[in-house]
Amino acid sequence: MARVVAGDRAALARAITWLERQPAQAALLDAGLGQHAGRGYTVGITGAPGAGKSTLVGALLRAAVERNERVAVLALDPVSPLSRGAILGDRLRMEHITADPRVFVRSMTADAHGGGLSLLTPLVLRALDAGGWPWMLLETVGVGQVELDVAEAAATTVVVLNPGWGDEVQAAKAGLMEVADIFVLNKADRPGAEDTQRDLELLLGPIVPGRWRPPVVLTVAHEAQGMEAVWGAIQAHRAHLAATGGLAAWRERFLAMALRALLVRALEERVASLARSPAFAAAVAGVREGQQGLHAARDALLASLA
Ligand SMILES: Nc1nc2c(ncn2[C@@H]2O[C@H](COP(=O)(O)OP(=O)(O)OP(=O)(O)O)[C@@H](O)[C@H]2O)c(=O)[nH]1
Numbered sequence: 001m002a003r004v005v006a007g008d009r010a011a012l013a014r015a016i017t018w019l020e021r022q023p024a025q026a027a028l029l030d031a032g033l034g035q036h037a038g039r040g041y042t043v044g045i046t047g048a049p050g051a052g053k054s055t056l057v058g059a060l061l062r063a064a065v066e067r068n069e070r071v072a073v074l075a076l077d078p079v080s081p082l083s084r085g086a087i088l089g090d091r092l093r094m095e096h097i098t099a100d101p102r103v104f105v106r107s108m109t110a111d112a113h114g115g116g117l118s119l120l121t122p123l124v125l126r127a128l129d130a131g132g133w134p135w136m137l138l139e140t141v142g143v144g145q146v147e148l149d150v151a152e153a154a155a156t157t158v159v160v161l162n163p164g165w166g167d168e169v170q171a172a173k174a175g176l177m178e179v180a181d182i183f184v185l186n187k188a189d190r191p192g193a194e195d196t197q198r199d200l201e202l203l204l205g206p207i208v209p210g211r212w213r214p215p216v217v218l219t220v221a222h223e224a225q226g227m228e229a230v231w232g233a234i235q236a237h238r239a240h241l242a243a244t245g246g247l248a249a250w251r252e253r254f255l256a257m258a259l260r261a262l263l264v265r266a267l268e269e270r271v272a273s274l275a276r277s278p279a280f281a282a283a284v285a286g287v288r289e290g291q292q293g294l295h296a297a298r299d300a301l302l303a304s305l306a
C-alpha cells in the first residue's frame, strides 16, 4: 500500500490485480488508499471501433512525456477472443514507451455491464489516482454507439470521429452531444475532414458565453499531428470545470459510480451463492408445482437476503 502511494509501478500493478480478483485484499487496500485519492484527473477517450483511439492515446502520452508529465493509461479490451489481433496491435503501438517511469499502462477486459468499460474501472482509476498519477487516460472499447458510462467516470470526455462520418454524427447526435466535451476529428489526412468539421460545428451551434462548447480538434494521430491542440483543449475544459464547480461535481459522480460498482459486485456474489442454496432449489420446485409465481418466489428470496 505504502509503495503504491509512493508511485511504485510494480506495486500498483499488483494492487490492481487484487482489486480485480481478491475482494478481501481489495477492501484493505481501498481503506488505505482513500485518503490519498482525489487529486488525479481522468480523460475518457471513446469512439467507434478503429477511429484511432489507441493511436491517439499513444501520441498524447508521448506528447505529455516530452513535457515531463506523468500519465497513466487504462485501456479496455473487448471480451471477444476474435479481437485478439487488434489487442496485440494496440499493445505494440504503445510498447516502446511503457518502460518509461513517467508512464503506467494497464489494460482490463470490458464486461457485460456495458458502456465499453468494466464494472471495476472506477476502482482501478481510484487506485491510479491514489498512486499519484496526475493524468489518467481511459480508452474505452470501440463502441458502436456512444455510451454514457465513460462520461460518468471521466472529467473530460473526448469523442474520436473520422472524416466522412456526417451521417453517423447526425444519427448519434443526442448521445454525442451529451457525452462529448471535446471532439477529435482524427484521420484528418483523409478526404472530407473539413466537411465533417463543418457538419459538427453546425450541430454544436453558436457559442454561448459561460457555457462549454466542445471544440473540434483535427488530428493525424499516427503522425502525432495535433497533440498539443488536444492537450490544450483538455486543459481548457479542465479550467472551465474548475471555474464552474464541475470538478467537484465530477469527483462526487465518480465516487458514486465506484460505490455503485462495489454494491453491484457484492449483490451479484450474494445472488450467485443464493442460487446454489437449497432455498433456491425449493423455490424453483414451488414454481414448477404451481404453488407460486416466479415473482413471488423472487420476493421471498429477496426477503431472505436482507
Ligand atoms: N490515415 C490515418 N490512419 C490512422 C490515423 N490514426 C490511426 N490510424 C490508423 O487507424 C487504425 C486503427 O487505429 P487504432 O488506434 O487501433 O483505433 P482504435 O480506435 O483504438 O480501434 P479499436 O480499439 O479497435 O476500437 C490503425 O491502422 C491506425 O494506424 C490517422 O490519423 N490517419
Ligand SMILES: [Mg+2]
Pocket (backbone or CB within 6 Å): 053, 054, 055, 090, 139
Ligand atoms: Mg484501441
